[in-house]
Amino acid sequence: MAQQNDVLQQTHxxxxxxxxxxxxxIIINGLVALLAGLPGVENFDAFDVKILPMLNAIFNSFTFLFLVAALIAIMKKNVTVHRRFIYAAFITTTLFLVTYVGHHFLSESTAYGGTGILAGIYYFILITHIVLAAIIVPLALTSVARAWNMENERHKKIARWTMPIWLYVSLTGVLVYIMISPYY
Structure with missing residues (x-):
């Protein structure tokens, strides 16, 4: 098996x-930053845009579960299953991004209405989520590119950072939704 992998790496x-x-x-992070400052579309009534944040949370939940499954698969040295779950996580992350951009294009940002310690917790989670979400874009893309190039050692090095950050971002995305959803 190791010899096969070496031959594949040499011929790939x-x-x-x-x-x-x-x-x-640049496109993803720039688009998200741009949308944060826009007021939203006035009088949009084609559908209730309040469903989009719930879809965001659902897609983030699936991303989290797919990443956990991918992590378990690679710990068991099942590369094929690991790869499939990573691709599934990319799909749900992409769907999240589409609904996130759609929501922020169509409606104003929702202010958090909580106070006290809950507000502090919410803003800590939100700020770390936003910062790490921007960072995860190039990390995840670089991780998968290294895997495609069969640069296994370099893939493992970056994946050790990518996986926990991506897990944190997808989980905190759900937490942010749960905490802010009463104020939609």
Missing amino acids: KKRNYKPAIIIIT
């Missing part, structure tokens, strides 16, 4: 994904 043509990763990161 490596691709430079760095420019694509940089461009995608």
Whole structure:
């Protein structure tokens, strides 16, 4: 098995994904930052946009579960199952991004209405979630690019950072929704 992997690595043509990763990161993070400052579409009534944050939380929940399953699979050295769950996590993360962008394009931001210690906890979770969500974009893309290039050791090095951060971001996305949902 190890010899097969070595032969595959030697014959596999490596691709430079760095420019694509940089461009995608700038687009995603720039779009999210831009939408944060927009007021939302006035008189939008095609559907109730309040469903979108719930969909965000659902997609984040699935991302979290897929990442846990991917982690368990790789700990059991089942690369094929690990890869499939990572792809599933990318799909649910992409769906999250679409509903997140849609929500913030169509409606104003919702202010948190809690006070006291809960407000402190909420804002701590929210701020760390936002900062790490921006960081996870290039980390996740670089991790998968290294796997595609069969740079296994380099993939493992970055995945040790990517996995816990991505797990934190997806879990805290759900927590943020739960804490702010009474104020929609």
